Amino acid sequence: MKAAVLKSFGSQLVIENVPEPVLGTGEVIIDVAATRVLSYMNEVFSGERNYALDLPVIPGPGGIGRVRAIGPDATKLSVGDWVFCDPTVRSRDDAVSPDITLQGLSARDAGGMLLQKHFRHGSFAEQMRVPTENVKRLGAITADEASRWCALGTLLVPYGGFLAAKLQPGETVLVSGATGNFGSAAVSVALAMGAARVIAPGRNERILADLVRRFGERVRTVKLSGDESNDREQMKRAAAGPIDCVFDIMPPSVSTTVVRAAIMTVRPYGRVVLMGGVGMAGGAGLDLPYPWIMRNCITIHGVWMYPPDAAARLIALVRSGLLRLDDYEVKAFDLDHANDAVAYAAANGGPFKMTVIRP
Known part of the structure; x- marks a missing residue:
């Protein structure tokens, strides 16, 4: 052959x-x-x-x-x-x-x-x-x-992350890395799973606008400035309420401050999913504050790929018409x-x- x-x-x-x-x-x-x-x-x-x-x-x-x-x-x-x-x-x-x-x-x-x-x-x-x-x-x-x-091979990655976080219909999700290939897939998967609102931060305004065009008002975009504190507040403001789950799929080249700004928008008792590449190319660690994690009862899921039954479940989601x-x-x-x-x-x-x- x-x-x-x-x-x-x-x-x-x-x-x-x-x-x-x-x-x-x-x-x-x-x-x-x-x-x-x-x-x-x-x-x-x-x-x-x-x-x-x-x-x-x-x-x-x-x-x-x-x-x-x-x-x-x-x-x-x-x-x-x-x-x-x-x-x-x-x-x-x-x-x-x-x-x-x-x-x-x-x-x-x-x-x-x-x-x-x-x-x-x-x-x-x-x-x-x-x-x-x-x-x-x-x-x-x-x-x-x-x-x-x-x-399916692209969509399965964020789907595995949301399964680990037990995403529920009606929840608010923030996708860190929403303007990338896997991040945009995460936006579509979260909506197909019933998210009420998806916060999509990024620097590329054209791609951010396209996400709204494709998916409507359930997507709320945020133009990132690079200032960690300011960006965090802008993302919280866009959510107009508690952020239940943060999903990170940023590539290795991205600064840890950008990732941390997104992660720390999650509400007390919220969940964070880490599926990106931060740290894979060396450099500073993510450095999440221990007291913030502990006192706010934050659950952090490190997820590589997805469970064995995820593909069959995702195929059913496509066949239902919920995921295009x-x-x-x-x-x-x-x-x-x-x-x-x-x-x-x-x-x-x-x-x-x-x-x-x-x-």
Whole structure:
């Protein structure tokens, strides 16, 4: 089969023929129809992000495809089913604290690297091998719709954060990083889950205005000034009431003061979800005041990805009409032009923009 292979950090993907994946018990083989190209994939391939990725590897975190072959432990899947392939692969021998690898992208730790030795190759290929539990049925879709369904991979990240925070209908949410790709997805997910109001701070006024255009008056925007105290007060004022949950998805390049300003808007007994990259590139720590956390009974959730059942629940949210995939503008490339896709994704990231490869 044809695949795009990363052979060394700092090099281009090599498009070549590789052996087809071999089916084992507890596994499913998928014919890949479409797969996301993350906007920062070039930083992973260059080594800039220092992701734990054992080379050579076929990259690509998850995707949309059709079942080609199933193992003996699959009782609901059928050959030909349209499915979403969840890249979050968990070890099966510790249900309480499983090791995790993101198939075709990165591992969390040494245990995740062990998983990566088997479930290493991702979706930049005509076929991929996936753990049975990571294959989620979509129901009937057309081949043309497969690209837009790749947005599940983006939407699942904030959805996992809000599940951890037990977001309830009618609550007020603040999304720190709302003008980015994952942050804008968080705005749409929070509204789909029933948030009464979403506070969206940022510096890009054009994107802030577009969020209001898309979602209406339930979105309240705040233009950030860079002054921590002033920005915090402006965000509180925009909420016009208690902020129940703060969700942070800021990238590594952002100052900790910007993140802290948003986090400390949360009400007493409120919840904070940390899913961003602050500190990953070094520099100062977040430095949240211990007395503020303790005296206000603040719950802080560090969340990496999402629980195993999240994908099926999110698919149901889309099928219900509460969460729309047609917000996403898609640019598609074939596998032979995978390097062009990576470059395009880096230059054209942002809210509701998605680059995909269609093997």
